[in-house]
Amino acid sequence: MKYCSNCGAxxxxxxxxGDSLPRHVCPACGSIHYQNPKVVVGALAEWEGRILMCRRAIEPRHGFWTLPAGFMENAETTAEAAARETLEEACARIQVGELYTLFDIPHISQVHIVYRARLLDLDFRPGEESLEVALFDEADIPWSEIAFRSIERTLRHYYEDRRRGDWPLHTGSILPPADHRPV
Known part of the structure; x- marks a missing residue:
């Protein structure tokens, strides 16, 4: 941040x-500008054992596959964000279920949240941020083309949990990759 959003200085x-961390402070008007982590919310939408995925039409990771997800907006719940992002990216309607994964990604100041969800019908198509949208069986998941590690981990947990018949909440941190692959 270079300039104050209140006065332009x-x-x-x-x-x-009274604080313990460096902040952007305006010497002209005294405003303290706090920058906080971004929350990314998505849905693992199921239809008869298959998962709805989107091929990204935007950066980062243009052309790679992901679950429908994106930045949470002000004045919405995380569940509302998951439903909205699924509608925007896949033009799909879902019934949001339980919170499924929550990953802290401190090196990029993000929190990734994914809900399990049920696809309400097969009326879906690519939204503006997607090149294509498809339902995948486990054997057909394009593992080498998954856009983000948080999504890959979510999918791997899903298939392990489905085999066990147990659906715990998965949490953890994703650290910077040694190979600089996006999270």
Missing amino acids: EVDLLVPP
């Missing part, structure tokens, strides 16, 4: 009184 990076 250049900001300084310093620890404000």
